[in-house]
Amino acid sequence: MAHLIPGEKDSKQHIEWLVEQVKTGDQQAYADIIRHFEKQIYQYCYYLLKSREEAEDVLQDIFIIAYDKIGQYEQRTSFSAWLNKIAYHHSLNVMKKRSRWNRLFSRYKQEVVQRPVYVNHYEQMIDEMLDCLSIEERHVLLLKAVEQYSFNEIAEIMDSNPAAIRKRYERIRKKLISANKEAAVNGALVESG
Incomplete structure (x- = not known):
């Protein structure tokens, strides 16, 4: 009970x-x-x-x-x-x-x-995006974007400081945006070629 x-x-x-x-x-x-x-x-x-x-x-x-x-x-x-x-x-x-x-x-x-067998397209996209990140970057991204912890909480979990975590998170976002743009360009080249 x-x-x-x-x-x-x-x-x-x-x-x-x-x-x-x-x-x-x-x-x-x-x-x-x-x-x-x-x-x-x-x-x-x-x-x-x-x-x-x-x-x-x-x-x-x-x-x-x-x-x-x-x-x-x-x-x-x-x-x-x-x-x-x-x-x-x-x-x-x-x-x-x-x-x-x-x-x-x-x-x-x-x-x-x-390669893992994917249940759906979104799972595959997430997996591919995470592949371009280091282990530490994955931790920060998952704790902030998925678990929605504050930077202070993430710093506590990862034995770091909030300012460093915030900066790392911003770099991760830029890295993912860049990787996403590159994947879109490569996908367009494959389709046209």
């Missing part, structure tokens, strides 16, 4: 109340937290890792890590930002491990790159 407290369900106040319940040992409260955040965290991980299976695995790891560390959470930042910080660091670690494995594997066998 879902927990109910006065106020809007799944509001920041409700989430903070659930966190306090989890700290006292209430596992049902944590199940409510997982239900609230699982889609958001999954999408974040999917766009970083570009693999549904890997994103599902990482999602489970993130919620286990968060549960183990929930006693360390303090309300000076939102629980959502705290959870995304865990997702950010864990995803970086997974990508570093994958990169090392890919380098090792490519020494022994020629790599065959398989």
Whole structure:
């Protein structure tokens, strides 16, 4: 049964109340937290890792890590930002491990790159746009444009400062606009050629 407290369900106040319940040992409260955040965290991980299976695995790891560390959470930042910080660091670690494995594997066998199967055109467009960004740029873009965190919250998640994050975000926007224009020109050349 879902927990109910006065106020809007799944509001920041409700989430903070659930966190306090989890700290006292209430596992049902944590199940409510997982239900609230699982889609958001999954999408974040999917766009970083570009693999549904890997994103599902990482999602489970993130919620286990968060549960183990929930006693360390303090309300000076939102629980959502705290959870995304865990997702950010864990995803970086997974990508570093994958990169090392890919380098090792490519020494022994020629790599065959398989592109993901896309559900729709927009998913493919997003994937192609993210391909032109570095890992750090993807994190900033996803946290700002998709998760809609403030620059202060993103700076907290990424252990940076808000001014640097704001500047990086502006550079990312310019880079994506330029890449989009270049893709449009290349597409027109292919069609006319």
